[in-house]
Amino acid sequence: MERIQPASGALADAYIAGCRVGELRLQCCSRCGLHQFYPRIMCASCLSDELEWVAATGRGEIISFTVVRRPISKAYEAPYVVALIQLQEGPTLMSHVVDCAPEAVAVGLPVQVAFAPWSESVTLPVFTLDSQRGNSS
Amino acid sequence: MSSLRGKVAIVGAADTRVGVVPDRTATELCIESVLLALADAGIGKDEVDGLVTCNSMAQPMLYHAEAIAEYLAITPRYCFAAGAGGGTTFSVLHHAASAILTGMAEVVVVAMADSLRSGLTRDQAMLMQSSTGHPQYEQPYGPTVPAYYALIAQAHMARYGTRPEHFAEIAVACRAHAARNPAAQMRESITVDDVLNSRMIADPLHLLDCSLVSDGGAAIILVAAERARAFRQSPVYVLGVGEGHGHEHISQAQDLTASAARESGQRAYAMAGLRPADMDFAQLYDCFTPTVLVELEDLGFCAKGEGGAFVSEAGIGPAGQLPVNTHGGLLSHCHPGNPGSMFALTESVWQLRHTAGERQVANARYGLLHAQGGIMSSHSTLILGREEG
Numbered sequence: 001m002e003r004i005q006p007a008s009g010a011l012a013d014a015y016i017a018g019c020r021v022g023e024l025r026l027q028c029c030s031r032c033g034l035h036q037f038y039p040r041i042m043c044a045s046c047l048s049d050e051l052e053w054v055a056a057t058g059r060g061e062i063i064s065f066t067v068v069r070r071p072i073s074k075a076y077e078a079p080y081v082v083a084l085i086q087l088q089e090g091p092t093l094m095s096h097v098v099d100c101a102p103e104a105v106a107v108g109l110p111v112q113v114a115f116a117p118w119s120e121s122v123t124l125p126v127f128t129l130d131s132q133r134g135n136s137s
Numbered sequence: 138m139s140s141l142r143g144k145v146a147i148v149g150a151a152d153t154r155v156g157v158v159p160d161r162t163a164t165e166l167c168i169e170s171v172l173l174a175l176a177d178a179g180i181g182k183d184e185v186d187g188l189v190t191c192n193s194m195a196q197p198m199l200y201h202a203e204a205i206a207e208y209l210a211i212t213p214r215y216c217f218a219a220g221a222g223g224g225t226t227f228s229v230l231h232h233a234a235s236a237i238l239t240g241m242a243e244v245v246v247v248a249m250a251d252s253l254r255s256g257l258t259r260d261q262a263m264l265m266q267s268s269t270g271h272p273q274y275e276q277p278y279g280p281t282v283p284a285y286y287a288l289i290a291q292a293h294m295a296r297y298g299t300r301p302e303h304f305a306e307i308a309v310a311c312r313a314h315a316a317r318n319p320a321a322q323m324r325e326s327i328t329v330d331d332v333l334n335s336r337m338i339a340d341p342l343h344l345l346d347c348s349l350v351s352d353g354g355a356a357i358i359l360v361a362a363e364r365a366r367a368f369r370q371s372p373v374y375v376l377g378v379g380e381g382h383g384h385e386h387i388s389q390a391q392d393l394t395a396s397a398a399r400e401s402g403q404r405a406y407a408m409a410g411l412r413p414a415d416m417d418f419a420q421l422y423d424c425f426t427p428t429v430l431v432e433l434e435d436l437g438f439c440a441k442g443e444g445g446a447f448v449s450e451a452g453i454g455p456a457g458q459l460p461v462n463t464h465g466g467l468l469s470h471c472h473p474g475n476p477g478s479m480f481a482l483t484e485s486v487w488q489l490r491h492t493a494g495e496r497q498v499a500n501a502r503y504g505l506l507h508a509q510g511g512i513m514s515s516h517s518t519l520i521l522g523r524e525e526g
Contacts, residue, residue, distance in 0.1 A: 007272040066287035107295035
């Protein structure tokens, strides 16, 4: 059984193409400078259609999380951590926090992007605890 | 634009059997709720010229309201099915009340039913759950429906020091109300420890922090206030209504711990000319316990961040300062999906008629009802009263 795959579309495909080459892509508005996620056909602030893909730093902070104990399907191995990550550039996205015990996850911890295969053709961003920044802050 | 305040009234209200009702399809439950509400109001089906329903998940239909009208063999001039998740019910009331005032219809039936417990296949249930989030940027991560609400709970805990015990007390209070309601699906009393010892579903939410999965339907009949006095039941008046729509997907929420319930509530209070302290009871959307806590704050029953203390100290059970979910709510009465708040509505009608039996809130004059859909996304607030003003 396969995990849920992202629905296809021109903007989503460009985003996923970035993931495949190890880049977390955000849109940046050439007119007002806003970084936005998820990708849209226009800037959600000034409505300009002059949007550029930029590579995010991949650093962010956990603003909330949960440990899913009953998985949504057999393709997902519980427990897994679903988190909301606020990126340094501003936007928030949903992802997994991986490579740590669920008990180690907390609101406010810094995280760093990593990439995980979701199917043969799809790679998606996940996050790991950023121990370097976690220790220094 | 003139206000709706006191200009429309509910003159009929009824629930079907709820809980596990395998002998009725979702369509049949919807029809049965209409028949019971007509009997309650003392009118025939041909007096109905407006019908609003919501679609069923167990028996979805492309033209749901039209199909219900056809089944009843009525030909309304105002007819539609609405869908805004849990927030649908009071949003629909807002629309139906406006339709009456603008002359689109005179006697509007709002009827909603579903059979999530007996009528869904495993695949349908799975599809329903996995289609909740954003199809590109959320669903692949496999969040379950409880997980979305757990994100709100966890953020509230981190920001305000709210504890799992506070959420548990909400489940305990709803069960205490349900114990006084012979119609409720779950009536056996529970304790905070029972909730905390129940299986963890998505941290910090335990099984007993989650609402039920049920069959059931309910309907109400709405008419202009000047017509309402001619009906056999004491009318219950719509005094205030408001909506607020913040986001759809939780990852796009401006604030995880505060919601558009603030704007929705402020609009309803302003229309009614009433304040939180005027409310004799509140029916607050409780698909999971944290929603009640956030709604208590956002609707002004306590300050932001003090929902936990309000639940523990002021109390929301039958003997509390503010009885909340006097029928038992989605947590203990029943939760057949989108129709869930209809039962809060019919319960409020009975509370304001003073016919709620053992669970009657003494001298109830005003009640506030709040529903939300999405993940704390789409909000609607209704204030009802025993008198026109």
